[in-house]
Amino acid sequence: MYCRDCGEKLALRFLENEGLVPYCPKCEKFKFPFFPVAVSMVIVDRAEDKILLAKHKGDEDYKLIAGYVKKGESAEKAIPRELKEETNLPAVKWRYIGSRFHDAKGILMLGFIVTTEVREIVPGEEIDEARWCTPEEAKEIIRKNSTAEHFLNLAIAELGKKH
Numbered sequence: 001m002y003c004r005d006c007g008e009k010l011a012l013r014f015l016e017n018e019g020l021v022p023y024c025p026k027c028e029k030f031k032f033p034f035f036p037v038a039v040s041m042v043i044v045d046r047a048e049d050k051i052l053l054a055k056h057k058g059d060e061d062y063k064l065i066a067g068y069v070k071k072g073e074s075a076e077k078a079i080p081r082e083l084k085e086e087t088n089l090p091a092v093k094w095r096y097i098g099s100r101f102h103d104a105k106g107i108l109m110l111g112f113i114v115t116t117e118v119r120e121i122v123p124g125e126e127i128d129e130a131r132w133c134t135p136e137e138a139k140e141i142i143r144k145n146s147t148a149e150h151f152l153n154l155a156i157a158e159l160g161k162k163h
Contacts, residue, residue: 003031036107039078040066040147041114042097042155043089048115051138051152052087054123054130061143062131064151066109075110083114087130088122091115097154102147111151113158135159 001010003024013023015030022031043052043065053062067082069075080091094114102109121130133141135156142149 001033003027004034005031036105037069037075038066038102038107038109039069039075039082040064040109040111040151041079041083041094042112042151043083043087043114043116044155044159045119045132046092046115046117048159049134050119050132051135051155052089052116052121052130053133053138053142054086055128056126057128059128061146062138062141063143063146063148065114066148068107069110075112079112079114083116086124086126088124089116089118092117095158097151097158100147100150109147109151111154113155 001022002008003010003026006024006026008024008026010022010024010031012020015021022033024031041064044050054065055062065083065086067078069078079094083089083091092115094112097111097113099111100109119132123130138152142152
């Protein structure tokens, strides 16, 4: 690991209440690691009885719609932008359901239930196929043991509280 400011090799140093943290001897500062942030969206229709799952280009598994939060952008701005880019659907409202670190890509994922009023999907360049499913169907076809399955289960539990 190297300092993102000066390029010096970092050393692990103990910091009270934090443990071992990368430290730059040249800058004389602790350098906490950065990692990207993305939104993971459980897209539901207005009645909240259908969930949208998609197969991304070249992928066989059904997943949730997700995307990176751009530098300077909030998660709240990323949600409608990513949904529109990938499906051409408008995001009407959303609510936060939890977060999870996605180790495989080193990303902090922020999970949301996102409501849209439109059910006609126009897949963007990143999506091969998308379909509306009942919660039971979605649980059956989502990629098992995935971050998408984790957020789907959180959303289904949250949606079940309302019905």
